[in-house]
Amino acid sequence: MDEFELIRSYMAPLAGGEGLGLQDDAAVLSPEPGYDLVFTKDTLVEGVHFPEGYFDQDVAQRLLRVNLSDLAAKGAKPIGYLLSLALPKAIQPYQISDFANGLKHVQSLYDFKLFGGDTVSTNGPTIVTATLIGNVPSGKMIKRNGARIGDEIWVTGAIGDGLLGLLTVMEDAETDSLSPEFRSFCELAYWRPQPPMPLRQMLLNWASASADVSDGLLADLETICRVSHLGMDINLEDVPLSAVGRHWAGQKLSTLEAKLQMITAGDDYQVIFTTSPDAGSVITAFSSDLGLPVTRIGKCVAGSDVRLIDQSGQEIPVPNKGYVHFQEKTR
Amino acid sequence: MDEFELIRSYMAPLAGGEGLGLQDDAAVLSPEPGYDLVFTKDTLVEGVHFPEGYFDQDVAQRLLRVNLSDLAAKGAKPIGYLLSLALPKAIQPYQISDFANGLKHVQSLYDFKLFGGDTVSTNGPTIVTATLIGNVPSGKMIKRNGARIGDEIWVTGAIGDGLLGLLTVMEDAETDSLSPEFRSFCELAYWRPQPPMPLRQMLLNWASASADVSDGLLADLETICRVSHLGMDINLEDVPLSAVGRHWAGQKLSTLEAKLQMITAGDDYQVIFTTSPDAGSVITAFSSDLGLPVTRIGKCVAGSDVRLIDQSGQEIPVPNKGYVHFQEKTR
Numbered sequence: 157m158d159e160f161e162l163i164r165s166y167m168a169p170l171a172g173g174e175g176l177g178l179q180d181d182a183a184v185l186s187p188e189p190g191y192d193l194v195f196t197k198d199t200l201v202e203g204v205h206f207p208e209g210y211f212d213q214d215v216a217q218r219l220l221r222v223n224l225s226d227l228a229a230k231g232a233k234p235i236g237y238l239l240s241l242a243l244p245k246a247i248q249p250y251q252i253s254d255f256a257n258g259l260k261h262v263q264s265l266y267d268f269k270l271f272g273g274d275t276v277s278t279n280g281p282t283i284v285t286a287t288l289i290g291n292v293p294s295g296k297m298i299k300r301n302g303a304r305i306g307d308e309i310w311v312t313g314a315i316g317d318g319l320l321g322l323l324t325v326m327e328d329a330e331t332d333s334l335s336p337e338f339r340s341f342c343e344l345a346y347w348r349p350q351p352p353m354p355l356r357q358m359l360l361n362w363a364s365a366s367a368d369v370s371d372g373l374l375a376d377l378e379t380i381c382r383v384s385h386l387g388m389d390i391n392l393e394d395v396p397l398s399a400v401g402r403h404w405a406g407q408k409l410s411t412l413e414a415k416l417q418m419i420t421a422g423d424d425y426q427v428i429f430t431t432s433p434d435a436g437s438v439i440t441a442f443s444s445d446l447g448l449p450v451t452r453i454g455k456c457v458a459g460s461d462v463r464l465i466d467q468s469g470q471e472i473p474v475p476n477k478g479y480v481h482f483q484e485k486t487r
Numbered sequence: 488m489d490e491f492e493l494i495r496s497y498m499a500p501l502a503g504g505e506g507l508g509l510q511d512d513a514a515v516l517s518p519e520p521g522y523d524l525v526f527t528k529d530t531l532v533e534g535v536h537f538p539e540g541y542f543d544q545d546v547a548q549r550l551l552r553v554n555l556s557d558l559a560a561k562g563a564k565p566i567g568y569l570l571s572l573a574l575p576k577a578i579q580p581y582q583i584s585d586f587a588n589g590l591k592h593v594q595s596l597y598d599f600k601l602f603g604g605d606t607v608s609t610n611g612p613t614i615v616t617a618t619l620i621g622n623v624p625s626g627k628m629i630k631r632n633g634a635r636i637g638d639e640i641w642v643t644g645a646i647g648d649g650l651l652g653l654l655t656v657m658e659d660a661e662t663d664s665l666s667p668e669f670r671s672f673c674e675l676a677y678w679r680p681q682p683p684m685p686l687r688q689m690l691l692n693w694a695s696a697s698a699d700v701s702d703g704l705l706a707d708l709e710t711i712c713r714v715s716h717l718g719m720d721i722n723l724e725d726v727p728l729s730a731v732g733r734h735w736a737g738q739k740l741s742t743l744e745a746k747l748q749m750i751t752a753g754d755d756y757q758v759i760f761t762t763s764p765d766a767g768s769v770i771t772a773f774s775s776d777l778g779l780p781v782t783r784i785g786k787c788v789a790g791s792d793v794r795l796i797d798q799s800g801q802e803i804p805v806p807n808k809g810y811v812h813f814q815e816k817t818r
Contacts, residue, residue, distance in 0.1 A: 179631060179632065179710075179713075179714040180561075180630050180631050180632075180698075180714075181527065181557050181560065181561075181631070181698055181699060181701075181710075182525050182526060182527045182557055182558070182560075182561045182563070182628070183525070183526040183527075184523050184524070184525050184526075184561075184623075184628045185523060185524045185525075185526070186523050186625060186626075187518035187522075187523075187524060189520060191518075192515050192516060192517050192518075193515070193516045193518060193524070194513050194514070194515050194516075195513060195514045195515075195516070195569055195602055195603060195618075195620075196512065196513045196514075196603075197569045197571055197603060197604050197605050197618070198605055199571050199573060199605055199607045201573060201607050201608075201609050203610065204607065204608065204609065204610075205607070226512050226513055227513070229512065229513075230511075230512075230513045230515075232513070238526055238528045238618055240528055240530050240571070240616045242530060242532060242573075242614050271526055272526060272527075272528060273528050274528050274529055274530055274616075276530045276532050276535065276536070276614075277532075277535065278532050278535065278611060278612060278614065279534065279611070279612065280532075280609060280610070280611015280612045280614075281609060281610065281611045283573050283607075283609065283611075283614050285530075285571045285605075285616055287526075287528070287569055287618045289526075292515075294517060295517075297513070297515045299511050300510060300511050300512070301510065301511075367511075367512055368512060370512075379510075379512075382510075383510045383511075
């Protein structure tokens, strides 16, 4: 089967009007007046961002979901995406079909369409890239640089399940002791991150700055510090963990060590944001109304760094705040 | 050096306002009223679309230029792009710097900016992807499906230098006999394709369908046939070759074989388009005014295929009309 047939069979049904049935070499979009377009791009490399040998609906779901968390953080509604696939020549039609099913599922959950893309063959690892396009009311995109000293810092969902998901999928001995139910939970957290898209309108109304948690809670908070020119005090005990996360950290020799791992590992795809202190009650109301937990974890202060604080107000030293490419860490 | 520092140092100066200095996790664009946005995406894989071991300004130029030809074919003016880099860990800062210089050069030639992107490390070949964003007056994008029976078929520039460029860069014995000057010409054709952007307005005004020549002249014409539901008669003798191309084909045992290779090899990044027969004189006038050659090579007819015709009106059989991924050919 050639590239064109492959695209026709499996991808054309995913295309919106903008993708012209994938029969053109470009996609065309008539922007809605009064809206800005927001672009995000994330790439997954086999053996780096997902385990070797996979190319299925799980990979497709993960690809779109990790991009959707960027849009959610910006307050943007997804409208479409472009897809780049670098695939080994030995890829099988059933794999493409399964991958397309994963795309389709996420598209229908969040109501957006495939605009186009390209497919190439590679003799290296499979690499999949999506460029997501979303929109926000003109001038309203939430940036990283809008945090102010005195603002409160919030995070959606739970932090650390990204790490547990990775360890479980990689069959790392670290999660061997978890029950089968807990392991399933972790695998799902890995393959199906849940970007907090329903909180979009709340973020647009109230967030002064926001970002998603992809490189690690502390590292991503630091990017806000850097461009907002301030520091942050984060209370470790306030960082929300899931029941599985609390259990895992609790059974480790050093619970502190375990928690530090969880808040620096990344892959959570939750949203961190800052708000003026008087917005606290409305944030809490929104959150409980939607049934999506949002937790206050600290405060913006004068300074230039994220400081992690314990219950007695003492700073906890953190040797390495997050995942950095082109360095020593592997995953 | 970490990923962030790398991006800050080399890529931030390339970013427009939409890229927010690459300090955010998204780019934001306020679309110009009255315009549609056009998206194209092309990927280059080391060892497939450029020779192994390269990561320099040549690769950057080729990446942007092969995407620009798609925009030119659609009648779209480039405004920005997103860049995905999958790089080996051993990549050196001077290589990133050189690559960035290539991006900068093409950006300033065609007046568009970097909006954002992402960088990952890979243990396979280097893979670079660009998503280009252009605009056209609302509803005016030139599609592949607008050709009508009776329309004339045109091509910009010369066809076949893409093949000679590839053979030269790959140090294939096929181009050993060329003079050093001719070999330089071929290398330049490979690394610096010249998308016929200045013809954009002419295409917007007069083209009924268009596409760029990336997979091979005949294969790309066939995509227009397929979606416009017609056939094409192409006169081989009318297909424009460069002086180097004519020389190369002339010295081969079979000039016909050589020409067939040139019109099926791809990588030309010129534009093919169709027009109503009464547009001939205005097309010629535009072309000579801009000093950019445009050549009439055939006619749209009833049918479903591209037929290659010789001077006596006989059909020339063509075993394989173009480059197809996931099949037998390698390059």
